[in-house]
Amino acid sequence: xxxxxxxxxxxxxxxxxxxxxxxxxxxxxxxxxxxxxxxxTTANYDQTLSLNSAESTLSAAYSVMSENFLDPSTLQSLAxxxxxxxxxxxxxxxxxxxxxxxxLISAGSETPSYLIEDDGTGGLAVGTGNLTKRFYRVTVKAxxxxxxxxxxxxxxxxxx
Numbered sequence: 001x002x003x004x005x006x007x008x009x010x011x012x013x014x015x016x017x018x019x020x021x022x023x024x025x026x027x028x029x030x031x032x033x034x035x036x037x038x039x040x041t042t043a044n045y046d047q048t049l050s051l052n053s054a055e056s057t058l059s060a061a062y063s064v065m066s067e068n069f070l071d072p073s074t075l076q077s078l079a080x081x082x083x084x085x086x087x088x089x090x091x092x093x094x095x096x097x098x099x100x101x102x103x104l105i106s107a108g109s110e111t112p113s114y115l116i117e118d119d120g121t122g123g124l125a126v127g128t129g130n131l132t133k134r135f136y137r138v139t140v141k142a143x144x145x146x147x148x149x150x151x152x153x154x155x156x157x158x159x160x
Contacts, residue, residue, distance in 0.1 A: 043146065050144035054152045057101050057112040057140045064099075065116065065136065065156050072134070072160055079118035079136060089115075089139050089151055098141070112142035121160070132160045 068074045080097050088094050098113035119135040136156040143149045 043148070046144035046146040046148040047150070048144075050142050050148045050150040053112045053142035053144070054140045054150040057114050057142055058138060058152050058154060060101050061099070061114040061116065061138045061140065062154075062156065065138070069158050072158065075136070075158065076118055076134075079116045081118065089141070089153075095141060110143040112140065114138055114140045116156075119155075134158050134160055 064078065065075060068078065078099075095113060095115070098115045100111045100113045115138070117137045117139070119137050122133045122135065134157070136158070138154050138156055140152040141149065
C-alpha cells in the first residue's frame with residue numbers, strides 16, 4: 001500500500017484546485033455581465049417610460065387646443081411667452097407656469113407637463129382670399145422613475 005502513495009505527486013489535487021479557480025473566475029465574470037445588463041435595461045425602461053409619458057401629454061395638449069381652436073382668444077390665453085433663448089426649456093424655472101397633467105399619465109416620479117407658446121402669425125394665400133396662420137409651439141416635459149427626462153416639441157397651426 002505504501003508503494004502506491006509514494007508514486008503520487010499531488011497532480012489530481014492541483015488540477016482540481018485549478019478547475020475551481022477557473023470556475024470561480026467565470027462565475028464572477030458572468031455576474032458582472034448580468035449586473036451591467038440589468039443597469040442598461042433599467043435605464044432603457046426609464047427612457048421608454050418618460051417618452052411614453054411625454055407622448056401622452058402631447059396628445060392631451062393637442063386635445064385642449066383642438067377643443068378651443070374655434071375661439072382664438074381662448075387659445076391665445078392658454079399660451080405663455082417664455083421663449084427667451086434656444087434652450088429655454090432646459091431651465092426648470094421656466095416650467096413653473098406649465099400645465100400639469102393628471103397622474104394617470106405619469107408613470108414616473110414627476111407629473112408630466114406642457115407649455116403652449118404663441119409663435120406669432122404668418123400669411124397664407126388660399127384662392128383669392130388671404131388667411132393668416134397662427135403658430136403655436138407645444139413643449140412637453142416628462143420624467144421617468146429614474147433620472148431620464150423626455151422633452152418633445154411640436155407645432156399646432158390655426159387659420160384666422
